[in-house]
Amino acid sequence: MTQLRSGPPLLTASDYRHNAAHLVEPDVWDFIEGGAEDERTLAANERAFDRVRLRPRVLAGVSDADTGVSLFGTRHATPIGIAPTAYHRLIDPEGEVATARGASAAGALFVVAMFASRTIEDIAAAVPQPQGLWLQVYWLQRRDVMRSLVRRAERAGYGAVMLTVDVPRMGRRWRDMRNGFTIGGDVAAVNIDPAVMAAAHVRDEGESAIARHTADTFDPTLTWADLAWLRAQTGLPLVLKGILTAEDAALAADHGADAIVVSNHGGRQLDGAVATLDALTEVTDAVGDRMPVLFDGGVRRGTDALAALALGARMVLTGRPPLWGLAAGGADGVAGVLRAATGELAHAMVLAGRPTLAALDRSAVRLSSLTGADA
Ligand SMILES: Cc1cc2nc3c(=O)[nH]c(=O)nc-3n(C[C@H](O)[C@H](O)[C@H](O)COP(=O)(O)O)c2cc1C
Numbered sequence: 291m292t293q294l295r296s297g298p299p300l301l302t303a304s305d306y307r308h309n310a311a312h313l314v315e316p317d318v319w320d321f322i323e324g325g326a327e328d329e330r331t332l333a334a335n336e337r338a339f340d341r342v343r344l345r346p347r348v349l350a351g352v353s354d355a356d357t358g359v360s361l362f363g364t365r366h367a368t369p370i371g372i373a374p375t376a377y378h379r380l381i382d383p384e385g386e387v388a389t390a391r392g393a394s395a396a397g398a399l400f401v402v403a404m405f406a407s408r409t410i411e412d413i414a415a416a417v418p419q420p421q422g423l424w425l426q427v428y429w430l431q432r433r434d435v436m437r438s439l440v441r442r443a444e445r446a447g448y449g450a451v452m453l454t455v456d457v458p459r460m461g462r463r464w465r466d467m468r469n470g471f472t473i474g475g476d477v478a479a480v481n482i483d484p485a486v487m488a489a490a491h492v493r494d495e496g497e498s499a500i501a502r503h504t505a506d507t508f509d510p511t512l513t514w515a516d517l518a519w520l521r522a523q524t525g526l527p528l529v530l531k532g533i534l535t536a537e538d539a540a541l542a543a544d545h546g547a548d549a550i551v552v553s554n555h556g557g558r559q560l561d562g563a564v565a566t567l568d569a570l571t572e573v574t575d576a577v578g579d580r581m582p583v584l585f586d587g588g589v590r591r592g593t594d595a596l597a598a599l600a601l602g603a604r605m606v607l608t609g610r611p612p613l614w615g616l617a618a619g620g621a622d623g624v625a626g627v628l629r630a631a632t633g634e635l636a637h638a639m640v641l642a643g644r645p646t647l648a649a650l651d652r653s654a655v656r657l658s659s660l661t662g663a664d665a
């Protein structure tokens with residue numbers, strides 16, 4: 291656990307959040323915490339877990355739990371990984387290098403964002419096993435830039451490429467627009483051709499610079515047929531992030547995705563979109579065993595992870611909590627927040643009588659509680 295110089299130990303993600311709030315600039319805090327428009331989907335993601343009621347089994351002879359999970363041939367000590375988030379140097383001078391060290395210490399997957407503020411190679415060099423890193427990309431108008439990123443990740447030993455598909459344009463985040471949020475100082479998206487990033491700090495009154503930059507550089511004309519191009523650029527597994535419906539999950543499988551992430555971008559894109567926990571079962575039903583389904587959105591404690599895993603997620607990702615850890619204690623804080631959640635998960639697995647992730651199935655959740663019937 292992360293012990294600060296003074297004050298009580300940080301035991302839960304919520305402890306890290308309260309601690310971190312005082313340690314980053316207010317506009318950066320709003321960028322991290324904020325969601326799109328009235329933030330209803332952001333709130334719904336967390337609230338969905340409040341409805342979950344578990345069905346513990348007893349006298350199962352369970353004294354310890356194994357949280358290990360394999361994905362694409364790589365073993366992870368925990369099924370709780372780090373979702374891609376941009377610009378970690380806004381929070382810690384070492385940025386993604388510190389995050390990678392923390393993830394590696396906790397045995398967790400770290401999905402590095404295309405908009406990382408440290409190089410793909412420096413991040414890989416910070417960990418003993420770079421296949422525990424994946425690279426997230428957005429579809430840029432400049433396909434040559436995408437290709438070079440994917441090739442660099444492959445050469446550096448990354449384990450997979452994750453294409454985020456829920457940003458044809460950036461969601462309107464009133465907080466960032468009111469703050470006139472820009473990425474400045476010596477923080478930059480160092481992996482992307484400077485020509486592509488040239489206008490990244492430009493904005494008009496009432497605008498967010500990242501939204502302006504996204505509109506200038508992303509390719510919103512993308513369709514399912516275009517995925518074949520990216521597929522052909524790399525031998526790495528291709529994971530699609532941002533699926534919320536059975537229809538799109540089936541299309542992803544038909545178009546050769548190796549995995550998908552049920553995600554609404556942490557409530558930062560379409561406000562009013564379904565909470566991810568509420569979308570999970572329709573997606574896992576549609577996919578069956580065709581490919582692994584991952585999950586993100588609102589996971590704040592071990593029992594949240596347990597519910598998503600029970601409903602069919604192979605792994606869960608968390609976005610904001612590792613950033614709270616990074617702010618509170620650098621690499622140690624990232625490891626601390628992941629270990630806290632993993633410890634809670636293992637504890638819940640013992641109390642629920644399910645010693646392994648394989649033994650965790652839908653019978654662990656009272657399904658009527660998800661629809662609010664038990665409220
Ligand atoms: C500060 C911040 C930056 C993010 N940047 C990216 C990004 O660059 N690419 C991406 O695919 N998702 C990005 N996301 C979305 C996360 O990957 C993830 O879907 C979301 O945070 C999960 O919800 P949670 O924060 O409730 O765990 C970002 C989220 C946050 C909070």
Ligand SMILES: O=C(O)C(=O)c1ccccc1
Pocket residue numbers: 376405500504555558
């Ligand atoms: O903030 C985000 O959610 C996000 O996806 C993003 C994308 C590009 C630059 C910065 C953030």
